[in-house]
Structure formats: C-alpha cells, structure tokens
Amino acid sequence: MKNKISIIGVPMDLGQSRRGVDMGPSAMRYAGAIEKLEELDYQIHDLGDIPINRPDKPTTDNSSNLKNLAQVVEANQKLAEMVDKEIEKRHFPLIFGGDHSIAIGSLAGISKHYENLGVIWYDAHGDLNSGETSxxxxxxxxxxxxxLGIGHEKLxxxxxxxxxxxxxxxxxIGARSLDPGERELIRxxxxxxxxxxxxxxxxxPKVMEETISYLKxxxxxxxxxxxxxxLDPSEAPGVGTPVIGGITYRESHLAMEMLEESKLLTSAEFVEVNPILDEKNKTATVAVGLMGSLFGEKLK
Incomplete structure (x- = not known):
C-alpha cells in the first residue's frame, strides 16, 4: 500500500482566523514534496486540491458559536470521500493542509477501514475543544x-x-498549550x-519507542x-498559532525515521503551513524534509 501515495491538498483556512494557511498545500508542493517522494521510488498520484467554498465574510453558527461551520463540514465531507476511495485502491493517503480542521475529514475517511485506528497527534495543542470549551x-x-464523537453532530x-x-x-506528542477543558478531557x-x-x-528516542510499542x-x-x-517557531515560523519551547528539527527527523522503521503508519497529513507568516518558505521546506524521513530517506 505504501508504494503508491495519493496526495490530496486541502486549501482550508476557515477553521481559524489568520489568512494564508490555504496556501499551505501549494507551498509544500513548491518546496519539492512530490520530487522528494519520487526520488524515494514511490508512485505519486497528486489529486490536486479540494475546492473550498468561501463565504463572503466569516460566519458564526448562532447555536454553537462555531465559525464557518457549513463550509468546514462541506470540505471535510469531500476530503473523507476522497480518502476513502484512495484507501480502497490500496494507496497511502498523504494530505496537505490547510488548517488542522481538515483532520476531521482525514480521520473520517481513514477510520472507515480500521477497527482500531491509532492516531499520533504531533502538535503543540490538543485540539480537543468543543463549542462549549473553545x-x-x-x-x-x-x-x-x-x-472522538464530541462536538457538533454535523462534524x-x-x-x-x-x-x-x-x-x-x-x-x-509535543503538547505545551492545553486549555482547561482539554486537560479535563485528557484526564x-x-x-x-x-x-x-x-x-x-x-x-x-524513548518517547517514540513507547509510542510505537503502545500503538503496535x-x-x-x-x-x-x-x-x-x-516544532519550535524558530524552526517552523510559518504557523498560525506558534508556541515557543517546541520540538527541534532534529528531534522531529528522528521521530519520523523511527516511525518509518516501525512500518506502523498507514496514512499521514501535514497541516498549518502558512507561507504568509513564513520566512522564505522555510516551514514548507521543513515539512518536506520531514516527509523525506517519514518515507525512508537516509543520510547514508
């Protein structure tokens, strides 16, 4: 399955409030993601970007306080259907975001094919809020x-x-900014x-060993x-919600290399690359470097 990779871009910026993250998929392609994976002998099927319907101005759902709910639901529905089809073809789904709301669609399409799907959430945040706690x-x-089934039923x-x-x-892995409601949910x-x-x-090394053993x-x-x-903002400045004191570039490469060696991964997504906030496409270049390690690139 991992020999054939289907790339799906989701130029979504409606799950948050800072413009520019919709250009993340283009930035990662521009930084050489497809060429990198082809060099590693994968068959790449780039399915392009899912069209996103943008409202004329940001909307807030009156009953739930959620922003741009209808558009986020629609985009994630499309993504879920595409991911589902690619897994049926036995392709490895590799999704480029866009903001992290796209994981709703990724996980919907992927989890349909597994009884016990494991998730590694590599992030400064827990992303465990709901309309009540956000x-x-x-x-x-x-x-x-x-x-996890918590939140608005349309999502x-x-x-x-x-x-x-x-x-x-x-x-x-990497959490350092958790809201009170998220801490409670984790407990x-x-x-x-x-x-x-x-x-x-x-x-x-120990964190990844334990993670791999736990999920296996x-x-x-x-x-x-x-x-x-x-990652730390000094290494990946082009993100919408940076939090200092993060994971280093080298630690992240090691994590990806250990995941590749484990042969556990069946799908992946890279999100929240915002070239407007970036320095010379540095963050997209970091993302592509990490993809290289995740798919078997070695220094020797």
Missing amino acids: PSGNIHGMPLAVS TNILGFAPKIKPENIVI DRGIKVYTMHELDRMGM ERTDGVHLSLDLDG
Missing part, C-alpha cells in the same frame, strides 16, 4: 474531539458514523500525552497528524 469558536482547535457525523477513533488509541478519557516536559526529561499492541493502522506548530 475560547475562540475556531474549528481547527476541535478535530481530535470531533473524531462528528461525517460519513454517517461516530466516533471515528477511541481515546485509548491516541498519542499526543477523563485517559488519553496518552507526551508534553514537552516529558520530551525534555525522557528524550525523543492495540491498533490495526496508524495515522500521523503532524501540525508544524509542534
């Missing part, structure tokens, strides 16, 4: 909660089933989290959802 109403802070019910994943099959549901505190104390025991497929703000 300080902003931005849906890009909600995709993991939505995939949780994409493809007609919920939940998409189980809390015990999630590992969050209540027993979600495994390696904060920057654990990463600093244990080191990335309980899952039949693993999706990587990598938000570039998981």
Whole structure:
C-alpha cells in the first residue's frame, strides 16, 4: 500500500482566523514534496486540491458559536470521500493542509477501514475543544474531539458514523498549550500525552519507542497528524498559532525515521503551513524534509 501515495491538498483556512494557511498545500508542493517522494521510488498520484467554498465574510453558527461551520463540514465531507476511495485502491493517503480542521475529514475517511485506528497527534495543542470549551469558536482547535464523537453532530457525523477513533488509541506528542477543558478531557478519557516536559526529561528516542510499542499492541493502522506548530517557531515560523519551547528539527527527523522503521503508519497529513507568516518558505521546506524521513530517506 505504501508504494503508491495519493496526495490530496486541502486549501482550508476557515477553521481559524489568520489568512494564508490555504496556501499551505501549494507551498509544500513548491518546496519539492512530490520530487522528494519520487526520488524515494514511490508512485505519486497528486489529486490536486479540494475546492473550498468561501463565504463572503466569516460566519458564526448562532447555536454553537462555531465559525464557518457549513463550509468546514462541506470540505471535510469531500476530503473523507476522497480518502476513502484512495484507501480502497490500496494507496497511502498523504494530505496537505490547510488548517488542522481538515483532520476531521482525514480521520473520517481513514477510520472507515480500521477497527482500531491509532492516531499520533504531533502538535503543540490538543485540539480537543468543543463549542462549549473553545475560547475562540475556531474549528481547527476541535478535530481530535470531533473524531472522538464530541462536538457538533454535523462534524462528528461525517460519513454517517461516530466516533471515528477511541481515546485509548491516541498519542499526543509535543503538547505545551492545553486549555482547561482539554486537560479535563485528557484526564477523563485517559488519553496518552507526551508534553514537552516529558520530551525534555525522557528524550525523543524513548518517547517514540513507547509510542510505537503502545500503538503496535492495540491498533490495526496508524495515522500521523503532524501540525508544524509542534516544532519550535524558530524552526517552523510559518504557523498560525506558534508556541515557543517546541520540538527541534532534529528531534522531529528522528521521530519520523523511527516511525518509518516501525512500518506502523498507514496514512499521514501535514497541516498549518502558512507561507504568509513564513520566512522564505522555510516551514514548507521543513515539512518536506520531514516527509523525506517519514518515507525512508537516509543520510547514508
């Protein structure tokens, strides 16, 4: 399956409030993502970008406080259907965002094919908010909660089933900015989290060894959802919600290399690359470098 990679771009910027992240898929292509993967002997099927219907001005759903709800639902429905078809063809789905709200569609399409889908959430944030707990109403802070079946039914019910994943099959890596409602949910549901505190104390090799061992025991497929703000802003400045004190470039490469060696991954997405906030496409270039390590690029 991993020999054939289907790339799907989702130029979504409606899950948050800073313009420019819709150019993320183009920035990663421009930084050489397809050429990099072709050099590693993969067959690449670039399916282009999903069209996003933009409202004339941002909308807020009166009953739920969610911003641009209808458009986010529509885009994620399209993405879920595309991902579903590519997995049926036995292609590896590789999704380029766009803001992190697109993980709602990714996980909907992928989880249809697995009994116990594992998720590695590589991110400074938990993305476990709902309309009730979100300080902003931005849906890009909600995709993991939505995939657990928590949140607005139009989001949780994409493809007609919920939940998409189980809390015990999630590992969050790199967290350093969690809202009170997210902390409570993590405790209540027993979600495994390696904060920057654990990463600093244990080191990335130990964190990845434990993550791989933990997921290998309980899952039949693993999706990587990598938000570039998981890295420190000095390494990946082009993100909408940077949080200092993040994962280093080298630690991230090591994490990707260890995932590749584990042969656990069955799908992946790279999100929140915003070239408007970037320095000479540095963040997209970092994303492409990490893809190289994830798909087997070695230094020797």
